[in-house]
Amino acid sequence: MVLPCLDEAAALPWVLARIPAGWRALVVDNGSTDGSADIARALGATVVHEPRRGFGAACHAGLAAATADVVCFCDCDASLDPGHLVPFVREVLDGGADLVLGRRRARGRRVWPAHARAGNYVLARLLRRRTGLRLHDLGPLRAARREPLLALGLSDRRSGYPLQMVVRAADAGWRIAEHDVPYLPRAGTSKVTGTWRGTWQAVRDMSRVLAEPPAGGRAAS
Template identity: 80%
Template structure:
């Protein structure tokens, strides 16, 4: 549309009751980039806060991390799409370096979380992540140490992967299908900070177990 300035990068932020963290996250979105806050059924006013801070809110009624991520991907219009959790555990400003690596020839850039203090990453969540990283290496040959949510790739290429998981397996499915397509996948270290509020996925053994089961289903397909 004439007169509409297209964002250089879209940042997908899946959101479920993250009112406390949103201001911190959104103020760290790089200038010229667009924040797509995907409201996955929040009841704490997250959507209203996001709009008031200049973000574009994408509603997604179907619950699930993958459902929220994919709704953001579909809503994106920029050539490059980044993903970041909306709980203040990861700084979206770090994504500028990810985009530079895409421009240098990588196809998918992933953040390897490095905890900045004790207790940031619960032992059960780290253990589940190690198991899944090992399974991914066996399945694809790609040597990864984390399947974290901070990542960047080109929108059209991501859409062509035809990702179908709408639960916790979405991040892993992205990596597996990208590897099968011969993508150049790079992992870079990023600081992992204490999150705001309680994790909906890895904050409990049950949540971690469910996430691992979702991802094992992806590997079995």
């Protein structure tokens, strides 16, 4: 399981305690200054250091370091329970889908700021127009097979990485499923959705992804 991490010392114990038995936790430290890497290591996680800042950079470093057939992604801020990925992995292994995404369902009025929800809604509509997929969320909880993911040639290293994964998977003819998952109050301060500036940066990064021409020749292996 890939867990991109930037200063998540307060959330790591909660997140790592919920990793399903037998799964390997890959905490990708993206320049933390609060001791996150040491905490993750002490709690049994494998720590990968990615000096290049960016959500996509951290996710892709984890994907490259993973060795399992199926790779999962989850935020490291305690807003999502990694245990909810168990049926996602089962669906991929059973052949029901090539990529399974979690649709965040907020637990509480202040969990998901209005500006972040609005940005996500707009991007989901644009994604539907671009790919025909009737998805509702571009959330970080997801599962897919590692080798086909690498074959997609994902190049975004900022906030556009999750969207680029979906767009290129759709272009390659992947079967993409979406299931509801609880979205909880995060620990600490959000680097993206907690601020207007962060949300705007994410929307801008993802808009660039949507502007890319359809990529031919990519297929799941």
